[in-house]
Amino acid sequence: MSLAFQAEGLVKRFGKTTALAGIDLAAEQGSVLGVLGPNGAGKTTAVRILATLLRPDSGRATVGGHDVVKDAGAVRRLIGLTGQYASVDEDLTGTQNLVLIGELLDLRRRDAKVRAAELLDWFDLTEAANRPAKTYSGGMRRRLDLAASLVGRPAVIYLDEPTTGLDPAKREDMWGVVRSLVGDGSTVLLTTQYLDEADALADEISVIDHGKVIAHGTPAQLKQIAGGQTILVRPTDPARLAEVSGILAAVAQREPESPGRGVLTVPIDDDRAFPTVVRRIEEAGIGVMELSLRLPSLDEVFFTLTGKPATAEVAA
Template sequence: MTRINNNPSDRAGSAVTVRGLVKHYGETKALDGVDLDVREGTVRGVLGPNGAGKTTLVRILSTLLSPDAGQATVAGYDVLRQPRQLRRVIGLTGQYASVDEKLPGWENLYLIGRLLDLSRKDARARADELLERFSLTEAAKRPASTYSGGMRRRLDLAASMIGRPAVLYLDEPTTGLDPRTRNEVWDEVKRMVGDGVTVLLTTQYMEEAEQLASEVTVVDRGKVIANGAIDELKAKVGGRTLRVRPADPMQLRPLARVLDELGITGLATTTVDTDSGTLLVPILSDEQLTAVVGAVSARGITIASISTELPSLDEVFLSFTGHRASAPQDARPADTREEVAV
């Protein structure tokens, strides 16, 4: 088993390295020169609408597709030259549960363990361990077809962990799940990362990226259009919201009128949130922040609390792409829709 001789100074701490990845489906470019780095022991979120290239990227990194150009290594293995070795160190959970619904949960996990060359003893032990970890022990002998959607998704996650992968791909893992089940899946992913697993997460959900990812790559029409920590991307968009809560709620509207009349926030107007008793003030600079605080103090208004908020991740995506992450992709050839829709 031979690993690529990577330069430690270039690749140190990187579990996934992608350079110039290109993939065509006919005349459609699903990936158009994608670069990506995922640090060990972190979650890298890949955000993008349908057709952005997310699933195509995952399929290439899991050796299910070959790129037309570019290079990629995962855990030190080249996706083209060392696919067998690479498959031993990765796990994959796709958009839909891939377990055999006719088999009980325990048998699903045991079967996968045997396919991964675990001994009978080790496969049994690993199945028992993961069923307990994912709170499925009581349902272990029931057919997977009787499981709820959340239970099936947890079983799918457990299946992807049988081989103790160093890198786990989660391709829109909570698609179609209710909020409670989605939170359960998020908790399991956080636990995996706590155990040292590196996760590449593709998603259209802004909240999911903010919950799980330490860094985000935004893709659109096969191109990477933004990279970085979530707060860094929010800062690039510019603009913050100042949330001011007067001690006396009756001061909300008078204060809003004062700020608008003074023109402190430029062309933007303040918003009165009567439910929370706060005033939302758009600001673009520290000077504006100082001016707002000064205006409040000059009128002798007692402030109960004051804080600033960066733009939401959805606003970041909209700023970079011109549309929201859930927006449908432009029309594409019918014969490539299944491959390109990601």
């Protein structure tokens, strides 16, 4: 196992505010670490330390084995950073922005132009390539910003809330980009306040709150913390709902609920319950349109861990 980056006991204070109160983060090469937490939890501070933009008050962090404080130059050769606000130069065109980064990464001007064109094409910005970035929409700016962080083909990519403020379709696009980056062997640190986003992209998730990691694990492990799985059944023929309800009640030993028309759900504690339900429904000859075992959402996980809903914290 080799770690792409590792942070141990990071502490950072700004005046009287403690942004990080001793945080540990690590990700294996080629994986996605999701750092999940509400606004003000310390996500951005942690990213800025790992990106050599901030020095920790105590603790240490390495990227590719290089210390972020003592060997910042080596770290900068490995990383790409995309902030939560798009840090592109508004007066420069899309091409000029990317060529500049390429030149600063020691590409020859010709190669920098080729790389810029490649990235603009990948991010659907070719048509806007020669317009100043200030004429771009929010989503386009975000894409240009991400493209700028990929010019040097970084081994480790920090995505600090890459989809905050994007509409759902654009979010899906961004998720596709993240998946293809990992497919190419890069390691990604993704911070997000969206629980479904961490669930969809991350191999492992560190949940942080008030500058501390309050839980760490795979998405599935975290969901188990919140306990309980739920079976959902939607029979093809709504007339047979009562029969399904009887089967579920018998297996789960509790009354099913109906969250929507023609759908029944029941929480279960036993791993063997789901196969039993499947078998009995089949034996009864009931056709189903939908039959699933659902883990609890990460919203529920967050609530279990902190005792308060994540959304309430975000609003604060």
